[in-house]
Amino acid sequence: MTGLLFLLLLPASTEPDATKRLTQCIESRDKSCLTNALKSPPGHGSAEYLSAAADAYLMLGRNEDAMTAIGAALKTKPHDYDLLMQQGRTYQRCGEQVQAIQSFLLAAKAKQSSDVFYGIGMSFFLLHEHERAGQHFAHAVQLDEKNHKAEFMLGVIDILKDNNEAGAKAHFERALAMDPGNPHYLLHYGILLMEHNDREGAAKMLEKAAKSDPANPLVHFNLGRLCRQMGDMPRARTELEAAVRLRPELARAHYQLAAVYRELGEPAKAKRATEQFLKFKDQDQDNDPIGNPASQVFKDPKGR
Amino acid sequence: MSRRSLTRRALLAALMAAPAGHSQGVASRGLHTTPRSKPSGLPFGSRLTDISAAAGLTKAAICGAVDRKDYIIEVVGCGVAMFDYDNDGWIDLLVLSGSRLDKTSSDATNRLYRNNRDGTFTDVTVEAGLVRHGWATGVTVGDYNNDGYEDLFITYWGQNVLYRNNGNGTFTDVTKEAGFVRPGQDWGSGCTWVDYDRDGYLDLFVANYAVFDPARTPKAGASANCNWKGIPVNCGPRGLPTTRPRLYHNNRDGTFTDVGERSGVAGATGSYGLTAVTADLDNDGWPDIYMAGDSTPSFFFRNRKDGTFREEAILRGIALSEDGKEQAGMGVAFGDYNLDGNTDVLKTHFSDDTPALYVNDGKGNFSEASIRAGLGVETRYVSWGAGIVDLDNNGLPDLFIVTGSIYPELERTLPQYPFRTPRLVFRNLGGGRFEELIGEAGTGVSAAHSSRGCAFGDFDNDGDVDVLVWNMNEPPSLLRNDVSSGGHWLKVRLVGVQTNRSAIGSTVTVRYGDRVQAQEVTAQASFLSSNDKRLHFGLGPSTSAEVTVRWTNGNTERIGKVSVDCLVTIREGHGVAGTQPMMRAKSV
Numbered sequence: 001m002t003g004l005l006f007l008l009l010l011p012a013s014t015e016p017d018a019t020k021r022l023t024q025c026i027e028s029r030d031k032s033c034l035t036n037a038l039k040s041p042p043g044h045g046s047a048e049y050l051s052a053a054a055d056a057y058l059m060l061g062r063n064e065d066a067m068t069a070i071g072a073a074l075k076t077k078p079h080d081y082d083l084l085m086q087q088g089r090t091y092q093r094c095g096e097q098v099q100a101i102q103s104f105l106l107a108a109k110a111k112q113s114s115d116v117f118y119g120i121g122m123s124f125f126l127l128h129e130h131e132r133a134g135q136h137f138a139h140a141v142q143l144d145e146k147n148h149k150a151e152f153m154l155g156v157i158d159i160l161k162d163n164n165e166a167g168a169k170a171h172f173e174r175a176l177a178m179d180p181g182n183p184h185y186l187l188h189y190g191i192l193l194m195e196h197n198d199r200e201g202a203a204k205m206l207e208k209a210a211k212s213d214p215a216n217p218l219v220h221f222n223l224g225r226l227c228r229q230m231g232d233m234p235r236a237r238t239e240l241e242a243a244v245r246l247r248p249e250l251a252r253a254h255y256q257l258a259a260v261y262r263e264l265g266e267p268a269k270a271k272r273a274t275e276q277f278l279k280f281k282d283q284d285q286d287n288d289p290i291g292n293p294a295s296q297v298f299k300d301p302k303g304r
Numbered sequence: 305m306s307r308r309s310l311t312r313r314a315l316l317a318a319l320m321a322a323p324a325g326h327s328q329g330v331a332s333r334g335l336h337t338t339p340r341s342k343p344s345g346l347p348f349g350s351r352l353t354d355i356s357a358a359a360g361l362t363k364a365a366i367c368g369a370v371d372r373k374d375y376i377i378e379v380v381g382c383g384v385a386m387f388d389y390d391n392d393g394w395i396d397l398l399v400l401s402g403s404r405l406d407k408t409s410s411d412a413t414n415r416l417y418r419n420n421r422d423g424t425f426t427d428v429t430v431e432a433g434l435v436r437h438g439w440a441t442g443v444t445v446g447d448y449n450n451d452g453y454e455d456l457f458i459t460y461w462g463q464n465v466l467y468r469n470n471g472n473g474t475f476t477d478v479t480k481e482a483g484f485v486r487p488g489q490d491w492g493s494g495c496t497w498v499d500y501d502r503d504g505y506l507d508l509f510v511a512n513y514a515v516f517d518p519a520r521t522p523k524a525g526a527s528a529n530c531n532w533k534g535i536p537v538n539c540g541p542r543g544l545p546t547t548r549p550r551l552y553h554n555n556r557d558g559t560f561t562d563v564g565e566r567s568g569v570a571g572a573t574g575s576y577g578l579t580a581v582t583a584d585l586d587n588d589g590w591p592d593i594y595m596a597g598d599s600t601p602s603f604f605f606r607n608r609k610d611g612t613f614r615e616e617a618i619l620r621g622i623a624l625s626e627d628g629k630e631q632a633g634m635g636v637a638f639g640d641y642n643l644d645g646n647t648d649v650l651k652t653h654f655s656d657d658t659p660a661l662y663v664n665d666g667k668g669n670f671s672e673a674s675i676r677a678g679l680g681v682e683t684r685y686v687s688w689g690a691g692i693v694d695l696d697n698n699g700l701p702d703l704f705i706v707t708g709s710i711y712p713e714l715e716r717t718l719p720q721y722p723f724r725t726p727r728l729v730f731r732n733l734g735g736g737r738f739e740e741l742i743g744e745a746g747t748g749v750s751a752a753h754s755s756r757g758c759a760f761g762d763f764d765n766d767g768d769v770d771v772l773v774w775n776m777n778e779p780p781s782l783l784r785n786d787v788s789s790g791g792h793w794l795k796v797r798l799v800g801v802q803t804n805r806s807a808i809g810s811t812v813t814v815r816y817g818d819r820v821q822a823q824e825v826t827a828q829a830s831f832l833s834s835n836d837k838r839l840h841f842g843l844g845p846s847t848s849a850e851v852t853v854r855w856t857n858g859n860t861e862r863i864g865k866v867s868v869d870c871l872v873t874i875r876e877g878h879g880v881a882g883t884q885p886m887m888r889a890k891s892v
Contacts, residue, residue, distance in 0.1 A: 195336055196336055197336065197680075225627065228626075229675065231676070251628065252627060252628050255624070255627070256626075256627065256628070259621055259626060259671060262621055262665070262671055263671050267667075267669060270619075270669070274618055274619045277618070277628060278618060281628070
């Protein structure tokens with residue numbers, strides 16, 4: 001019923017053009033482009049258009065609309081593997097893990113793929129069922145040994161479940177061998193190495209992550225932390241300043257920066273950084289990217 | 305499953321599950337230990353041996369049930385004091401006690417032990433008038449009425465108590481006359497005498513841990529704040545209501561006035577306050593106050609020289625961990641570990657975390673040096689009382705820390721988390737680096753207890769630093785230090801004239817060889833405890849020392865060269881009033 005209402009509310013425009021425009025906006029990650037494109041949908045939404053609309057709504061944070069759109073798409077193609085996978089990911093993003101698993105299981109009826117098991121694994125992961133998540137990631141890797149996302153998550157599970165540092169390293173390295181420039185993997189591997197006091201190894205990974213994704217504030221934050229631990233205050237300052245420039249609400253980076261300024265004998269700047277820390281500290285809940293890789297994974301609605 | 309793996313799992317699982325980033329009732333960062341450096345191989349010229357039984361300290365200090373702890377009141381424990389209550393030149397001992405919720409401990413009381421000058425002590429609690437049942441927590445020692453005798457303020461869950469020393473071996477409870485009666489269930493914790501307005505009379509700062517009411521406190525396992533490593537444990541401190549610290553002004557007539565609001569101290573809220581220490585941390589001549597916060601930010605009350613304070617701990621880098629996280633701040637030690645003439649700060653925390661060592665730049669700005677100083681090698685134990693003290697008289701102040709779990713029920717399920725754990729010694733290697741000693745510091749260090757407070761002082765007057773340790777539901781440990789390094793030493797006793805008689809808040813700076821070391825006279829330190837007020841400086845090979853005193857009123861008095869290997873008494877404005885070789889005790 002909701003899906004039907006959604007369709008009725010859509011004003012008319014040309015179907016292929018509207019889908020193409022939306023897809024372009026999604027590719028460019030341009031929110032105003034997305035908003036404008038969604039204002040003029042086709043009169044009769046095809047599954048293709050609705051699928052694109054669901055992704056667009058997700059990118060805009062309109063989760064309910066996204067679920068409605070993908071539900072409407074599936075009304076026209078109820079057994080479509082891609083749509084069911086998209087529905088699973090959409091539910092996942094919206095925090096509805098049980099429904100997500102149901103969608104992935106329906107997709108599995110259409111095709112037993114590595115991605116299906118990766119999807120189920122992610123939902124169990126988000127339910128903190130690490131044992132079952134690990135089983136599904138392992139199955140995903142069995143079906144496709146090149147599934148680097150599942151390989152990476154097996155590394156995360158190794159830390160969470162057993163603090164198996166060696167196992168995690170092996171998984172991270174395999175994931176990175178398949179996707180060498182993945183900044184997300186590099187960042188997490190760097191943090192893991194830093195936590196286990198392998199500072200040189202951590203520096204290598206984080207430097208690569210910074211090259212691969214120079215606009216990622218967490219990469220600069222962790223590089224700054226590492227440089228500070230290694231006593232390189234000028235470099236720590238550069239990295240931490242980059243982190244807060246990219247994400248001004250990253251309270252942890254302001255705190256580190258205040259300490260670096262103090263060590264560099266710049267009390268006025270330390271005071272300003274502390275004030276920024278106090279301003280943002282309650283908003284900075286992203287405690288530990290190792291513990292919350294989903295926060296990174298889900299920045300991309302496709303789970304890429 | 306290893307201890308670390310469990311830590312990791314618990315921490316990360318909780319990080320994802322807990323709504324506000326709080327994974328348990330107590331803050332812990334889930335740190336991994338840093339690798340140990342190659343041992344220095346240097347001999348350590350100090351051995352600590354527990355002689356408590358032979359010394360006559362045989363009565364257990366009580367705190368809650370033995371095998372399980374249903375409420376947090378049963379786990380925090382108490383402080384101790386090393387002080388000379390009868391002015392005979394020999395350090396006496398005070399051991400605080402809690403109680404039991406089932407009231408099966410009718411003889412539980414604080415105990416005062418008089419020094420017999422032969423390595424033994426006599427329990428004089430009854431004669432001194434100090435028998436009291438209840439949940440004592442912290443103690444501060446100072447001469448609030450400037451009559452030449454040290455008085456006691458003791459915090460309690462419930463009514464705190466002020467004991468005036470009558471000068472004849474007895475004390476009188478003057479709580480009511482002094483104006484300290486208060487209703488409610490505030491849980492008094494840290495407390496320190498501090499002459500914040502420099503009028504020559506000791507005022508009083510009192511921290512509160514929480515408002516605790518067993519009837520309103522959830523049972524073990526009731527929420528995220530009542531679990532640890534997935535096992536139901538007593539709740540808190542997170543989840544308990546916090547309350548404000550207090551500041552009382554000394555009216556110079558035996559009474560005090562609550563100036564918490566007026567001074568700005570009571571405006572600092574939201575912390576589970578524990579140990580409180582006063583010193584002039586920013587070297588502006590006015591005493592400041594530092595209070596450890598358990599699982600909340602710690603407070604640095606900076607004296608504004610007009611009767612008010614401003615809380616500046618976050619601003620000055622001494623409230624949180626180096627990565628901006630709350631820690632379970634419990635014990636605090638002040639000292640000059642890097643020998644730059646400024647007072648640095650050591651704060652102890654929960655397990656899976658390191659103690660924090662903060663370096664003072666001399667202006668009251670702090671940088672955390674814990675990891676680079678080598679403290680990251682030890683994260684196994686819950687740490688409490690602590691001191692920055694030169695144990696081996698080599699001229700480099702070491703770190704001494706007592707430890708003990710708060711969950712006795714845990715070791716049945718997780719034997720890797722014992723309730724009783726050893727003491728820690730980090731010997732100072734110079735250059736800002738420490739090395740953890742495990743067996744080399746003596747059996748008194750490696751022995752396992754669930755300890756809380758400890759105090760540092762020279763009970764046998766043999767020219768070193770001994771340690772009195774509070775153990776939960778056990779007699780205290782008295783760790784006799786036997787120094788074999790041959791290092792020289794100096795003890796300095798200050799007597800205030802214009803400033804408060806106890807000289808609390810005064811700083812002594814000693815130059816020896818090419819080194820300089822500052823120490824402050826404190827009224828509370830370690831964990832809710834009070835140290836011997838005779839400041840002890842190890843001098844290493846130096847056979848001469850130059851002394852400068854900055855009194856609490858900001859006046860500096862240059863004493864010049866003094867004899868070493870003796871106790872030097874300095875009377876404010878009059879220089880050295882006496883130089884005495886120590887009166888060694890007959891051996892135990």
